[in-house]
Amino acid sequence: MRLVTIHEVARNAGVSIGTVSKVLNNQGQLRAETRLRVRAAAELLGFRPNDLARSLHRKRTFTIGLVSSDRFGRFSIPLLEGIEDALDSARVAVFLCKPTDDPAHERRHVESLLAKRVDGLIVTSRRTDPRPPLDTLGTSVPVIYAYAQTAGAGATCLLADDEGGGYLAGRHLVGLGRTRIAHITGPERFAAVRERRAGLSRALAGAQVPLDPRLASTGPWSEAWGREAVGRLLDAGPPFDAVFCGSDQIARGVADCLRERGLNVPDDVAIVGYDNWEIVAAATRPPLTTIDPCLHELGQAAASRLLAMIDGDHGPAATRHVVRLPCRLLVRASCGGGSSLKTADRAA
Amino acid sequence: MRLVTIHEVARNAGVSIGTVSKVLNNQGQLRAETRLRVRAAAELLGFRPNDLARSLHRKRTFTIGLVSSDRFGRFSIPLLEGIEDALDSARVAVFLCKPTDDPAHERRHVESLLAKRVDGLIVTSRRTDPRPPLDTLGTSVPVIYAYAQTAGAGATCLLADDEGGGYLAGRHLVGLGRTRIAHITGPERFAAVRERRAGLSRALAGAQVPLDPRLASTGPWSEAWGREAVGRLLDAGPPFDAVFCGSDQIARGVADCLRERGLNVPDDVAIVGYDNWEIVAAATRPPLTTIDPCLHELGQAAASRLLAMIDGDHGPAATRHVVRLPCRLLVRASCGGGSSLKTADRAA
């Protein structure tokens, strides 16, 4: 597949390659007729410039690398789409790297991306807990952590505001008049678990609603855990009129168990989930009011920021820089009140 | 971030760039001592060859482009991972393109990928129904369709064997002694729906078990549809002792409804799902026996095949070439029998 070069266009148009280059890049002072002739030739021959040669000369490739620790999961998709969204309008392409938690493997990937002279790197993860800093092998490529965090100095990290998310959920529930709020969530070791709880606490404290520790339980991120935990509360715990769940999956388990025990959601118990994992949240009976971490926006923000860094705006240079992006409350039916499908509310 | 070039390595080692190149590529006849010295210099300076320059010279970039119609979905993830898997060992990187169903947009993406001189293209989709052929803009880059299909001549398409999947499900159910098998699936317009049904029919026919048309219903790909459809059958249909579902989501709805109506799965009714969407299939009560379309393997196969095409093996040249990859039956608890978690069975 021998591709046509600028030389052939030049010959065909009866000009020099310099002229062709100028025409194609809209530069210099050229006769209009010449421009037309060159364009015609390029069109005719199906000329498409070679970005390799181009990038070799300019100092940019208009590509970036995406390296993920952990594996791809459902969180990756909105993130990815957000990233592509922002990058696409800037006409930059992204190299995808199969995620892995093996440092040696990651290193090889970075090596390869660097060899391809990517303009920047985005690091993503499934978890929001700190990971070791990405080894950029002595280079100074701009790096941004999206939905990932590292303890390294000078790192720019974009995260969802878990504390704010917890706050939104709590405020919504107390606003609805609920006062006995249970909290069923994931393993304590997740930063997200602790932060969301902090947000919930803040909201309840602000409304003088107590947070009963007997109504809080941590366990696996699963439906089964949601069923089990709420079942235990029903059997042996103090009464409650709402449950804030650590994930939509847990919330789903909670909703199923409550229904099977003859309780009505939201009349007897209101539920707020987390993640806005559409396919689960919308299929739950009743559909879940949930906290949307806005991963698409997070991806966009990360990409935009990276582009800015590439363009020389190194921001607060060499300063650790963690940004928390606001979550959104998405109201469905599981809390009653607004049966409006898309009422949104931003964190303070 | 001025990167060190081969010239600086040469100067540092006191040799010419030609010598450096030879050392780094293990070519020519060089004194061992020279090799060592050059390697040391390269190491010291942190030299990493510029793939752009390299690719400009060789006729390969060791990159491929992934273009998807439709949007990313959960099917994309295993497919993607499979692709990366195979590509990674061949040290080729992949450009990801934000999926879209807009032809103009797609064209722009291809344009950009071609400019970057990708060695090949993989087209993926969410649906298995034919899509318009990818416009490669007059070039002859190798293209392969993975979990996607096109009517164009000379296209190589890799698909999951839906007919075989339906057959596996049917054979499993009749093997378990079920004789009144319902089929609740997605919209008729999906090729996958029709083919899986064909496979089911073949299996039942082979066992002289009738396929009662009153027990077949098509509708949306949703849990709600699963509940509704099986509910209707319970209310007004002929009796049945098994349900083959078009997706794990539908199967989940079916399982939930049956349980709520007081029926036991698998004792009263056995269920086979489709997709092996782990997070749904495993969380269902009881966990779903399901057909795994083996998307990871499909991705791997597509990538390997593309690599072969790139290496000059154009296969049955200019011949339409559709390959169906076998599905796998994954036994969990929803059919009873094997409570073994991972019994696998390949399609004939």
Next chain:
DNA sequence: TTGTATGCGTTATCAA
């Protein structure tokens, strides 16, 4: 055994 020179496909700087 090593160095020189040319090409890969562009862009950009000068001359003309």
Next chain:
DNA sequence: TTGATAACGCATACAA
């Protein structure tokens, strides 16, 4: 207004 020509960073045939 246009045309040579030198980078860009590397590979390689050929010369030394």
